[in-house]
Amino acid sequence: MxxxxxxxxxxxxxxxxxxxxxxxxxxxxxxxxxxxxxxxxxxxxxxxxxxxxxxxxxxxxxxxxxxxxxxxxxxxxxxxxxxxxxxxxxxxxxxxxxxxxxxxxxxxxxxxxxxxxxxxxxxxxxxxxxxxxxxxxxxxxxxxxxxxxxxxxxxxxxxxxxxxxxxxxxxxxxxxxxxxxxxxxxxxxxxxxxxxxxxxxxxxxxxxxxxxxGTVHELQNTISTQERIEVGFITEDQTIEAQLEELPHVVKVTKRNGNYLIHFEKQENNLPDLIKFMESRGMSYTELSSERSTLSDIFLELTGKELRD
Ligand SMILES: Nc1ncnc2c1ncn2[C@@H]1O[C@H](COP(=O)(O)OP(=O)(O)O)[C@@H](O)[C@H]1O
Ligand SMILES: [Mg+2]
The missing domain is CATH 3.40.50.300 (P-loop containing nucleotide triphosphate hydrolases)
Structure with missing residues (x-):
């Protein structure tokens, strides 16, 4: 056209x-x-x-x-x-x-x-x-x-x-x-x-x-973070961040509203892997939620700038 x-x-x-x-x-x-x-x-x-x-x-x-x-x-x-x-x-x-x-x-x-x-x-x-x-x-x-x-x-x-x-x-x-x-x-x-x-x-x-x-899906695949999982812990511990970074497929760990935000490079099995990992280390969590990367993440990663609604 x-x-x-x-x-x-x-x-x-x-x-x-x-x-x-x-x-x-x-x-x-x-x-x-x-x-x-x-x-x-x-x-x-x-x-x-x-x-x-x-x-x-x-x-x-x-x-x-x-x-x-x-x-x-x-x-x-x-x-x-x-x-x-x-x-x-x-x-x-x-x-x-x-x-x-x-x-x-x-x-x-x-x-x-x-x-x-x-x-x-x-x-x-x-x-x-x-x-x-x-x-x-x-x-x-x-x-x-x-x-x-x-x-x-x-x-x-x-x-x-x-x-x-x-x-x-x-x-x-x-x-x-x-x-x-x-x-x-x-x-x-x-x-x-x-x-x-x-x-x-x-x-x-x-x-x-x-x-x-591309499609949203294609654009998502061009950036490194595919999924983010937010976890809240009962007790604050200085070593948490470093421990979470040991998990396979983690791009980085950041903080959001007092919780940890774990950025994963792929989308499958992150949640069960994370749960197993935390249980094996005796890390008690209070909150756990997962989100796919959005267009706004794609924009940020591609341009280095925020584009907010
Ligand atoms: N008639 C014009 N004369 C000079 N600069 C212009 C004119 N129209 C647009 N621009 C500039 O060109 C750029 C692109 O503008 P525009 O196409 O209107 O952007 P958008 O529609 O994405 O907001 C902007 O920097 C804008 O200031
Ligand atoms: Mg315009």
Whole structure:
């Protein structure tokens, strides 16, 4: 669907995209993930040829995109990061305007606008102008404007920022429905949990570069810590840390809330091995819990930086 190869985009001295490459296949939800300023929006704007770039190649549907290539543009939907809705138009008219850029047949368009209104559940608000809508409802309108013409490829740039929990879940559910209908979706976010739940594959971005990409599982396998087990002991003993480090497959031992956090390099059998080990040494524990490494661990290990929700 998309192929982006070694794209460089500069804003004067600042390199916003630094030999950025990326590909998306039909029907998948791809997450572009990274902190604010890492280049997500710039990457999307280059793909859409809303921005020119200094170097590299971009193809969508196997063609180079030009600003005036309407055949390609009509198959693409955009839900931009900044709301792109008209204050003077009501909900229905806003959606109708965007849909009308691609669908000229009035009867067909009416049906599509109605479907989009239903999709984002704004039926009650169809006559409302944007300033009468809450932040979450405005986001939903922004989405309806991007999807009404039923694009095969949809770009959504941080659609859940500053959205209440209810609208957020609604939006995420809608994205899953669109995927089920066969839409390919490029989704940017700096919320790791959201990406983990939603995306088939992820591209981790930092300073305009593609640091790593793959499924969560593939990304997990690229880092050394696969599982962490937290243990609390009844009595504090100076030798505990050193003893735990003797266990096979331990990467390191750290402290968390007065407990020990044992980082393991593989996932299987760590817990039973640890229990046997502690029993053999007479170490009495009060608490024991295991967790798989998360996207936030992956991000930290790959970039050396924290990326918090
Ligand atoms: N029009 C612009 N002029 C100059 N710098 C820009 C412009 N747009 C974005 N940038 C810079 O480019 C970098 C990438 O920005 P952006 O793509 O918006 O990141 P993200 O969407 O990941 O938050 C940032 O450092 C940002 O400040
Ligand atoms: Mg952005």
């Amino acid at each position: 998309i192929r982006m190869e070694n794209v460089v985009k500069r804003y004067n001295e600042l390199i916003a995209l630094d030999h950025f490459s990326f590909a998306a296949k039909e029907g998948e939800i791809i997450g572009l993930l990274g902190p604010n300023g890492c280049g997500k929006t710039t990457a999307i704007n280059c793909m859409l040829s809303l921005l020119t770039f200094d170097k590299g190649e971009i193809e969508i549907f196997g063609q180079q995109v030009h600003p005036n290539n309407n055949a390609v543009k009509s198959r693409i939907g955009i839900v931009p990061q900044e709301l792109a809705i008209f204050d003077k138009l009501n909900v229905y008219e806003n959606i109708d305007f965007y849909c009308g850029l691609y669908v000229t047949d009035r009867k067909k368009r009416k049906a599509l606008v109605e479907e989009a209104i239903e999709f984002v559940d704004l039926g009650k608000y169809r006559k409302f102008v944007p300033k009468k809508l809450s932040g979450g409802l405005k986001r939903r309108l922004n989405i309806a404007c991007g999807i009404a013409h039923k694009p095969a490829l949809l770009f959504m740039d941080e659609p859940t920022v500053a959205v209440d929990a209810q609208s957020r879940n609604f939006i995420l559910e809608g994205i899953r429905k669109m995927k089920a209908q066969g839409t390919t979706i490029i989704y940017t976010t700096h919320y790791l949990e959201e990406a983990e739940q939603l995306c088939d594959r992820m591209v981790i971005m930092d300073s305009g570069r593609n640091i790593a990409s």
